[in-house]
Amino acid sequence: MFSKSIVHILLLFLTLWISSFHTFDIELTILIPASQRECFHQVLETGKTVEIEYEVLAGGDIDINYWFYSPTNRVLQSDFKKRDGHQTLKLEETGEYRFCFDNSVSRFNQKQVYFSLRLINEQGHNEDDRVTESWMNDVARDDLGDLQSKIQHFKDTFQRIWDNMEAAQRYQKAFNNYEVHDRVIAENNFERVNFWSIVHLVLMITVSVIQVVTIRSLFESKSAYGKLLRGKK
Helix, strand or coil: CHHHHHHHHHHHHHHHHHHCCCCCEEEEEEEECCCCEEEEEEEECCCCEEEEEEEEEECCCCCEEEEEECCCCCEEEEEEEECEEEEEEECCCCEEEEEEEECCCCCCCCEEEEEEEEEECCCCCEHHHHCHHHHHHHCCHHHHCCHHHHHHHHHHHHHHHHHHHHHHHHHHHHHHHHHHHHHHHHHHHHHHHHHHHHHHHHHHHHHHHHHHHHHHHHCCCCCHHHHHHHCCC
């Protein structure tokens, strides 16, 4: 009896560990060329709830067009000239869904876009977060005996830790996106400041040279430029 309960506990740990590798959570950072459209395809099942997030990190006016198509090519969601978006939708069809980002709003600048796709449950967690629930229900209470409550406590604790780690990971990703966006703005401002500083420096040197030449010409009797300034032929 004791060895059988130990086996069940080990199976619980193993199931929790393996489930971390089967969570449906896609995250990509892509570059979309100017005046181009990029689409991504994913096969999804009806009845699932999908959560989609995207954010333009860099490029042009930091905006983009977005479409979400059903397997029958029906537009389910769309955004126009948005910097970011967060949408949740319950799927009504099984098949290949299409996610498209359109950078036709920009003729010269490419856009760097981050987007994520994941399946969630009613509580907003990943759908696969509670894969141990069915396993626990299949195990008879008599097989576990007094360990039932302890295993349930362990399971709830591990699930809470998993949910907190997932939330922390998503917050870190969001903060990283903000950092990338701010760094791109800082680098662009740095380049812009350097460019106009060089332009102003060249203008100042040019004006200084012209002023020195003009003043010297006024005091030189043989200078053609000085004669022109003095109105003498």
